[in-house]
Amino acid sequence: MASTLPAVERVKLGSQGLEVSKQGLGCMGMSAFYGPPKPEQEMIDLIHHAVDIGVTFLDTSDAYGPHMNEVLIGKAIKGIRDKVQIATKFGIFTDPVTKARGINNKPEYIRQCVEGSLKRLDIDSIDLYYVHRVDKEVPIEITIGVLKEYVEKGKIKYLGLSEASSSDIRRAHAVHPITAVQMELSLWSRDVEEDVIPTCRELGIGIVPYSPLGRGFFSGVQxxxxxxxDFRKLFVPRLQPENLEKNQVFFQRLVEMGKKYGGTPGQIALAWVQHQGVDVVPIPGTTKVKNLEENVGALGFKLSKEDLAEIEAAVPVEQVAGDRYPEASMQLTWRYTHSAPLSSWKA
Structure with missing residues (x-):
């Protein structure tokens, strides 16, 4: 099947010089949140296959496992480091006793995280390092100032933010150029179109959509x-029985569109995301070769403005039942989390 797949282009992500594959690979589900960790060798083989077919932009985080996913990626890229671009993140931690999740962007914690990720990934430099979530208690200028030191040392090549508001993006970018902002963007998660995406484009920052398939909904996950x-089963509001029943109509519409466009519902949904701009590089995650190849197949679709409008009309966001995260997790996203003013900081 791989021989029939479209070529995966290399593109500029942001305006600072980073080049990545036009589609990335989200690696979270290999180790965390989507059920038990998957067999290590199978995941290493999957990553190698992804690289072989041109998907070289690998996304992880120290929060996935925690730490387990970075160790996996480190093993997978042995001998092929020069072929891949590694993105990882810091800022979300899990209390080992209470298991409660929190956010920490304090300087001393950042330093622990950078050194820890480098060791687990077994690399000398991280290609793209994201602030996974913005800390309300720490001015973003302080956080980026510490990361800038690591760029100057050569331990980080490019900086990114995840789930950041427009104002925090601007403040961060004023301290050191931001290469990419990771955000949830899919047919049913489009609120970033209002302000976040225009800000990124104004500043020349790349856009990295995560969950572009609606956490598998548009791929037909049962x-x-x-x-x-698997946290989707219990915690993702849109996938809970009372909402899922209402949302199922959107999936069925994409099934019909797939017949028209010659693809699967997931390919139609992912092709829509890929068409949102030359600065957009989605990172669909998977643990199966079949799904990986199906996702890459979405790069072969050429959609007109009329096609895109038709696809959007099939999933009117105002009719989507349920939010994208549970309430507590929503409070950590860009709409609700704003960095403390610099004047408040006391080292």
């Missing part, structure tokens, strides 16, 4: 068959 421990 929520009831997901393993225990």
């Amino acid at each position: 929520v009831q068959t997901l393993p225990d421990g």
Whole structure:
């Protein structure tokens, strides 16, 4: 099947010089949140296959596992470091006793995280390092100032933000150029179009959509068959029974569109994201070769403005039932989290 796949272009992500594959690979589900960790060698083989077919932009975080996913990526890229671009993140931590999740962007914690990620990934320099979530208690200028030191040392090549508001993006970019902002963007998650995406474009910052397939919804994931421990089964509001039943109509519409365009519902949804701009590089995640190749196949679609409008009309965002995260997690996203003013900081 791989021989029939479209070529995966290399593109500039942002305006600072980073080049990546036009589609990336989200690696989170290999180790965390989507049920038990998957067999290590299978995941290493999957990553190698992704690189072989041109998907070289690998996305991870120290929060995935925690730490386990970075170790996996480190093993997978042995001998092929020069072929891949590694993006990882810091800022979300899990209390080892209470298991409660929190945010920490303080300087001493950043330093621990950078050194920890470099060691686990077994690399000398991180290609793209994201602030995974913005800390309300720490001015973004302080956070980026510490990361800038690591860029100057050569331990980080480019900086990014995830789930950041327009104002925080501007403040961060004023301290050191931001290369990319990661955000949830899909047919049913489009609120970033209002302000976040225009800000990125004004500043020459690349756009990296995560969950471009609606956490598998647009690929036809059967929520009831997901393993225990998969957070989608219990915690993603849109996938809970009362909302899922209402949302199913959107999936069925994409099934019909797939017949028209000659693709799967997931390919139609992902092709829509890919068409949102030359500065857009989505990172669909998967743990299966079949799904990886299906996702890459979405790069072969050429959609007109009329096609895109038709696809958008099939999933009117105002009719989507449920939010993208549970309430507590929503409070950590860009709409609700704003960095403390610099004047408040006391080292």
